Amino acid sequence: MIIASNVSKKFGKLAALDNVSVTCNKGECIALIGPNGSGKTTLIKSILGMVVCNSGFITFNGKNILHDWQYRAHIGYMPQIGRYPDNMTIGQMLSMMKDIRDQKNLVLDEDLVVQFKLNELLNKRMRTLSGGTRQKVSAALAFLFNPDVLILDEPTAGLDPVAAEILKEKIITEKLKGKLVLVTSHILSELDELVTQVIYMQDGSLKFHKSIEELRKDTGQEKLSKAIASVMVKING
Amino acid sequence: MKKIIKYVMIDILRNKIMLAYTLFLLLISLSVFNLEDNSAKGLLSLLNIILIIVPLVSILFSAIYVYNSAEFLELLVSQPLKRKTIWLSMFTGLAGSLALAFFVGAGIPILLYEATATGFMMLGTGLLLSVIFVAIAMLAAVKTRDKAKGIGVAILLWLYFSLLFDGLVLFLLFQFADYPMEKFMVAVSAFNPIDLSRILILLKMDISALMGYTGAIFKNFFGTQAGVWLSFFVLAMWIVIPSWLSLRKFNRKDL
Numbered sequence: 001m002i003i004a005s006n007v008s009k010k011f012g013k014l015a016a017l018d019n020v021s022v023t024c025n026k027g028e029c030i031a032l033i034g035p036n037g038s039g040k041t042t043l044i045k046s047i048l049g050m051v052v053c054n055s056g057f058i059t060f061n062g063k064n065i066l067h068d069w070q071y072r073a074h075i076g077y078m079p080q081i082g083r084y085p086d087n088m089t090i091g092q093m094l095s096m097m098k099d100i101r102d103q104k105n106l107v108l109d110e111d112l113v114v115q116f117k118l119n120e121l122l123n124k125r126m127r128t129l130s131g132g133t134r135q136k137v138s139a140a141l142a143f144l145f146n147p148d149v150l151i152l153d154e155p156t157a158g159l160d161p162v163a164a165e166i167l168k169e170k171i172i173t174e175k176l177k178g179k180l181v182l183v184t185s186h187i188l189s190e191l192d193e194l195v196t197q198v199i200y201m202q203d204g205s206l207k208f209h210k211s212i213e214e215l216r217k218d219t220g221q222e223k224l225s226k227a228i229a230s231v232m233v234k235i236n237g
Numbered sequence: 238m239k240k241i242i243k244y245v246m247i248d249i250l251r252n253k254i255m256l257a258y259t260l261f262l263l264l265i266s267l268s269v270f271n272l273e274d275n276s277a278k279g280l281l282s283l284l285n286i287i288l289i290i291v292p293l294v295s296i297l298f299s300a301i302y303v304y305n306s307a308e309f310l311e312l313l314v315s316q317p318l319k320r321k322t323i324w325l326s327m328f329t330g331l332a333g334s335l336a337l338a339f340f341v342g343a344g345i346p347i348l349l350y351e352a353t354a355t356g357f358m359m360l361g362t363g364l365l366l367s368v369i370f371v372a373i374a375m376l377a378a379v380k381t382r383d384k385a386k387g388i389g390v391a392i393l394l395w396l397y398f399s400l401l402f403d404g405l406v407l408f409l410l411f412q413f414a415d416y417p418m419e420k421f422m423v424a425v426s427a428f429n430p431i432d433l434s435r436i437l438i439l440l441k442m443d444i445s446a447l448m449g450y451t452g453a454i455f456k457n458f459f460g461t462q463a464g465v466w467l468s469f470f471v472l473a474m475w476i477v478i479p480s481w482l483s484l485r486k487f488n489r490k491d492l
Contacts, residue, residue: 011491048315053492073317083308087248099240178298 001026001149001180002047007056009042016042017053018204024182026148029175031191032184033228034201038158040184043082044151047182048077073101076147080154082138084126090137091122094144112140115166131158139167139187143174149233150174152183156190168194188225198224200231208236238322241313245330249302255338259379259467262342266291270350277442280351283343284438287363288427288431291339293395295370296377299331302392311492324487328375330366339367355441362434365472369430370395372479379483379490402429415418419454427468430475437468 002024009017024030032040045051047058049065049072057064060071074206098108109175113119116136121129129137135158142150152171156164169192171194175181185191200207208231212224219226249255266283273279306327313323317338343363347356374391406425410418426432440459458464 045492050311050314052489067387069319070317072315075315077315079311079315083311085248085252085306085309085312096244100313100318 002057002058002060004043004047004058005054005056007043007046007058009039009046009051009053015204017046019056020201020204020206021056022199022206022209024180026180027175027178028197029171029181029183029195030199031195031224032199032201033188033191038201039204040201041153041185042204044077044182044184045151047151048072048075049186061196072102073145074148076142076145076150078135078138078142078150078152078155080157084134084135084137086127087125089123089125090118090129093126093137094118094122094141097141097144107146109143110140110164112136112143115170116140116163122202128179132160135159136163139170143170147179149180150182152181154184154186156185156187164190188228189223192224195224198228200228202235207231238326241318241323241326242330242333245327246334247328249334249355254298258298259338259342262287262290262339263346266343266346270346272401276350277353277355280347280355281442281444283347284359284435287343287359288366288435289399291363291366292370292399295335295365296369296391296395297388298335298373299371300378300388302331303327303375303386304387314492320488321484324375324484326482328371331375332371335371336364339363355438358441362437362468362472365469365476366430366434369472369475369479372476372483376479376483376486379486383426384435398431399428402432406432419450420446423454423458427471433468437465487490 002022004020004022007017007020008015010176015187020039020043021041032043034040042051046053047060047065049069052066057066059065060074062067063071065071088096094113108134116139118136118140121133124133126134126137135155139152139155150171159167168190171181171183175194175196181194183191184192195212197209197211199209210218215224215227215231216222219227219230221230254387265286268278269282269286270276273282279287310323310327313321340360347360350356368457377390377394379388386452406422409425410422426436436455436459459468
């Protein structure tokens with residue numbers, strides 16, 4: 001569904017992405033793992049077209065994304081730090097997004113809006129929201145339009161345990177519907193029950209892309225956190 | 238495109254600075270027209286105020302607004318929207334609101350007190366200047382990532398167009414006083430939209446006789462129908478070229 005071929009991106013001298021090639025298919029739940037500054041967010045942003053890569057190309061459903069924009073209608077994106085116009089209220093924000101992404105026979109998925117009780121906060125301005133509430137709005141917006149692909153950058157950071165659990169349940173439901181889910185997180189224990197594949201990145205390059213069973217077999221570890229730890233030791237050792 | 242223009246416009250028109258700017262212009266133009274018995278004289282006083290204030294407010298407000306909308310732009314870019322649509326909507330929203338503020342604040346008093354050819358010329362150039370400086374501000378804002386630096390660049394650009402440019406022209410004039418510079422001066426005025434607007438309005442006021450021989454040359458060129466059309470074409474280019482450059486830059490910008 002999403003194919004990146006030899007994607008490179010430089011910020012000045014720093015190579016944020018170095019010749020990265022990935023293939024992501026429907027029904028997979030892929031964890032993007034790597035230390036801080038390893039290029040996870042840059043990869044996500046290049047898939048979304050927010051960062052324009054220096055070389056290589058990315059295709060979405062077989063079409064190059066470079067001069068395309070309609071493909072983003074199939075993506076729900078939850079950024080690492082949700083930044084929204086300060087003066088808008090949550091209600092205005094939701095109605096604006098609905099207005100912008102207005103399509104024929106679009107079924108809205110308001111599960112998260114209801115479960116996070118955002119309906120009670122519709123008149124609150126974005127400026128006054130706490131980090132956690134902001135994350136809830138981001139999550140609700142990512143799932144709102146029933147997209148085929150969900151890209152979640154650190155989804156549970158800043159959420160309270162109850163909300164994090166709700167979000168995890170939601171991700172599992174959507175995965176079972178056959179959607180592609182790309183998720184980054186540093187809390188590996190919570191990825192255990194979600195992911196089917198693991199991509200490990202370091203210093204802008206892709207170290208491996210394996211299914212979770214393969215990873216467990218290779219490292220002999222049952223838990224993802226232990227498996228990744230042993231891989232990290234091997235790579236850096 | 239219409240949808241985003243709507244959200245940008247609603248956001249700007251709710252802004253208190255915009256309201257203050259409109260009221261300020263209204264106050265100045267009403268008091269200027271009421272101070273003088275002869276409203277043509279009032280127009281002349283208004284001219285100098287407008288040529289300073291309108292570019293300053295347009296360029297500063299737009300630059301600050303673009304920087305403050307960084308989050309909004311980031312959000313929109315991740316949605317199924319063309320970058321061109323986003324940027325041009327932003328431009329249309331800003332230019333529309335600033336032009337509206339100028340029309341309400343200065344345009345209506347001009348139409349009430351001095352609905353002559355000169356008045357219309359002033360209204361037209363004022364509206365064009367508002368839009369031109371929005372385009373220049375957006376170019377400055379998209380070229381510089383740092384907010385403080387970008388606003389500084391905007392202020393410098395305003396200073397250049399309203400003061401430094403004239404100084405440079407005077408310097409050149411005195412250095413080359415022995416040569417015939419009149420035709421050259423006509424060409425130079427195309428490089429500064431504020432000067433071009435000033436010349437257009439002054440020539441309509443029939444006080445070009447005060448400007449000596451250069452005034453006569455100006456009158457010869459700008460006084461004709463073709464000269465006026467050409468000047469408006471140049472002013473339009475001052476909108477088109479900066480916005481085209483900024484759009485090209487925005488299309489490749491990493492957010």
